[in-house]
Amino acid sequence: MKLRKKLVALISVVLVLSMMLCGCGKGTADTSQTAVSDAGSSSETADTSAASSSSAETSSADDGFPFELTTYNDMVVTFTKVPEKVIASNSNTADQLYAMGVGDKIIGVCYKNSPINPKYQAEYDAAPVLAEKAATLEQLVDAHPDFVYGRSSAFSEKNGTTHDVLTSYGIASLSSIEGYKLGADVEDVYQDFYNLGRIFQLQDRANEIVDEMKDKIAKVETAVKDAEPVKVFVFDMEQEDGPYTCGNNFASKLIRHAGGVNIFEDMDKTWSTVSWESVIEKDPDVIIINDYGDTSLDEKISQLKDNPTLASISAIKNDRIYSVHLCEVFASSMTADTIEKFAADFHPDCFK
Numbered sequence: 001m002k003l004r005k006k007l008v009a010l011i012s013v014v015l016v017l018s019m020m021l022c023g024c025g026k027g028t029a030d031t032s033q034t035a036v037s038d039a040g041s042s043s044e045t046a047d048t049s050a051a052s053s054s055s056a057e058t059s060s061a062d063d064g065f066p067f068e069l070t071t072y073n074d075m076v077v078t079f080t081k082v083p084e085k086v087i088a089s090n091s092n093t094a095d096q097l098y099a100m101g102v103g104d105k106i107i108g109v110c111y112k113n114s115p116i117n118p119k120y121q122a123e124y125d126a127a128p129v130l131a132e133k134a135a136t137l138e139q140l141v142d143a144h145p146d147f148v149y150g151r152s153s154a155f156s157e158k159n160g161t162t163h164d165v166l167t168s169y170g171i172a173s174l175s176s177i178e179g180y181k182l183g184a185d186v187e188d189v190y191q192d193f194y195n196l197g198r199i200f201q202l203q204d205r206a207n208e209i210v211d212e213m214k215d216k217i218a219k220v221e222t223a224v225k226d227a228e229p230v231k232v233f234v235f236d237m238e239q240e241d242g243p244y245t246c247g248n249n250f251a252s253k254l255i256r257h258a259g260g261v262n263i264f265e266d267m268d269k270t271w272s273t274v275s276w277e278s279v280i281e282k283d284p285d286v287i288i289i290n291d292y293g294d295t296s297l298d299e300k301i302s303q304l305k306d307n308p309t310l311a312s313i314s315a316i317k318n319d320r321i322y323s324v325h326l327c328e329v330f331a332s333s334m335t336a337d338t339i340e341k342f343a344a345d346f347h348p349d350c351f352k
Contacts, residue, residue: 069195072152072175075163079172082201087130087143089150091116092330093176097149098123099333100196100205108143110135110154113292114326117333137161140171147172147199151179151330174199178250178331182270185253186217186339189331209333216336217257220343224259227347232260233284233315237293238303242275251288251329258342259350260286280313286346287315289323297323320345 066080086105088094091114097106098120108130116124131139137160140148148154148166152175155161166173174195177188190210197206232255236244246252247267255262263282264274287304291297301321310316322345328338344351 063201064198067198069174071163071173072155072180073162077163077167077172077174079199081146083145083147083172083199085143085145085147087135087140087145087148087150088127089135089148089154090176090179090330091124092327092332093149093151094124094127095120095327095332095334096176096192096196099209100193100200100202102196102200102202103127107145110150114328114330116327120333134159135161137165137169140166141169145171147174149174149176149196151176153179172199176331182268183248183253184250184270184331186213186257186335188250189213189335192331213336217339220336220340221257223350224343224347227259227350230260230285230346231263231282232286232288232346233263233279233282234288234290235300235304236271236290237295237300239273241273243279244271244273246270247272250331254329254335254339255288255342257339258346260342260346276307276309280310283313284315285318285320287313287321288342289321290326290329291323292326 066078068076068078070076084105085107086097086102087108087110088097088106089110091112094106094109095116097103099117103120103123106127109124109127110129110131111133112124112129115121130143134154134156140161148171150173155163155166155173155175163173163175176192178184178192181188190213193206193209194203197203234246234251234255236246238244245264246262247264247269249270252262252265256265263279263284264272289297289300289304291300295303304310304316304321315321324338324341328334328341
């Protein structure tokens with residue numbers, strides 16, 4: 001009997017010990033699972049932090065700031081941020097800025113000597129005029145811009161507004177390439193837009209503008225490829241010694257793309273005064289008048305038609321005199337449109 005009691009007691013102890021061991025085993029498993037979960041959470045947090053850090057680094061790298069651009073007179077300008085207060089120093093550079101969609105950043109315009117793309121004319125008309133012609137250093141500094149964009153003539157030693165001087169005042173600036181490059185072509189307009197795309201972080205818009213231009217120009221060139229090139233004289237203005245006209249410049253290249261040839265494109269200058277005798281000798285088929293300035297278009301036409309010494313010129317005899325605004329023959333959003341316009345004037349049969 002005593003033995004039976006002892007056995008029962010022993011079995012009870014064993015059962016109790018077994019239950020305790022099971023309880024301990026279960027507690028260890030739960031703790032282990034919690035530890036893994038916590039470790040996983042810590043790992044995810046670390047990964048998230050790393051990802052955020054990587055994203056920030058990538059964003060900074062994608063911004064591309066700071067970067068440098070070499071501009072007029074080989075001056076180097078450093079860009080450190082997207083501009084917020086912009087001055088457009090010329091009509092065609094204002095046109096480019098409006099085309100890029102940054103018209104809301106323009107705080108002033110200068111030298112409004114030409115209409116711009118009709119799409120943006122209303123905005124341009126509403127913009128504050130900082131200067132009737134080229135702005136002085138004082139005018140620019142007082143306006144507190146962080147970016148000035150214009151033709152090379154806007155950045156002169158005479159006005160104390162060279163790119164280096166503006167940089168010393170903390171103002172970034174850039175000249176449109178077409179305005180200072182001998183023999184500038186459409187690729188230089190493309191580069192203007194690429195530069196603006198980079199400066200304003202609007203590369204997609206810049207690419208869109210350039211691609212549309214390329215497509216339109218290619219279609220025009222295809223249309224006139226078999227046509228005989230016409231001889232073209234560009235009449236800018238009358239001066240004492242003769243007409244002022246373009247040489248090896250951007251307008252000459254636009255004429256080439258449209259199936260013509262500028263009769264003075266072999267000059268080693270972008271613009272120059274020539275003699276009327278040389279114009280008569282070259283006998284242009286077409287005359288293009290730059291419609292701007294104090295002399296009206298009608299007055300310029302009269303200067304050509306009322307001059308008896310010019311009566312033998314084919315363009316005058318056949319009344320093939322056309323006109324453009326300056327913005328159309330300077331680097332602008334209308335570059336491809338101008339080529340198309342010239343081609344239709346030069347070779348109307350190609351577009352019937």
